[in-house]
Amino acid sequence: MKTPPGPIAIVIPTYNEALNIKNLISAVRKEVKRNDKIIIVDDSTGDNTAQIVKKIAKSDKNVFAIERKIKKGRGSAIFEGFRFAQKFKPAYFIEMDADFSHDPQAIPELLAQIKKGSDVVIGSRYLAQSKILNWPLSRKIFSRFSNLYAKFLLGVPISDFTNGYRIYNAKSVKFLLGEDLRSTGYIMLSETAYKLKKAKFKFAEIPITFINRKRGKSNTNFSEIKNAFIGILRIRFTK
Secondary structure (H helix, E strand, C coil), rough: CCCCCCCCCCCEEEEECCCCCHHHHHHHHHCCCCCCCEECCCCCCCCCCEEEEEHHHCCCCCCCEEEECCCCCHHHHHHHHHHHHHHHHCCEEEEECCCCCHHHHHHHHHHHCCCCCCCCEECCCCCCCEEEEEHHHHHHHHHHHHHHHHHHCCCCCCCCCCCCCCEEEHHHHHHHHHCCCCCCCCCCHHHHHHHHHHHCEEEEECCCEEECCCCCCCCCHHHHHHHHHHHHHHHHHCC
């Protein structure tokens, strides 16, 4: 008898997302099954995010809050969530942001695409059918240039290195958790793609509509963007 696939684990890092998190969890739950796990990794925001999640978890046993005492960055939050999720033996792991820039309604399409045989599927802002809403032109140009820069140096066959809306199969997550990853912020998205590419994992992308956050404050700053450019060089040329 064939063993049925395990649940899906959706890992969402948060930092000052009290305004969004309740509605986001509700929107995600509409797109997945009741036994799928929603794991919030909160970097000690102090704005009540984790407490809101814990209250939701009282009525939804498949919602979990991981509180971290200090801000360690998005990348490390995702991997802490993946490690926590492993005990549930998920068939697939999803990472997404908490600010509604990643539409939960795209989850079924990500899942359908990875079931076609890919190891990783990325929700891309740079395919023909993709859209970016509410970004100024300067931000669009800068983001596009940074992704072309990453593709040129790293050689991974994807169009979007810096968008953290992804689904992984269990095999690719197990591989990544065994790797020595040196990045912690958004640059870890590029590092994980590069390591997976070198290990011959298969990629696919789907077009998404990316919506700039309407509530709260963006956690990406120019210092992190500058570090990302330097980080791409380090990923490519450090043995």
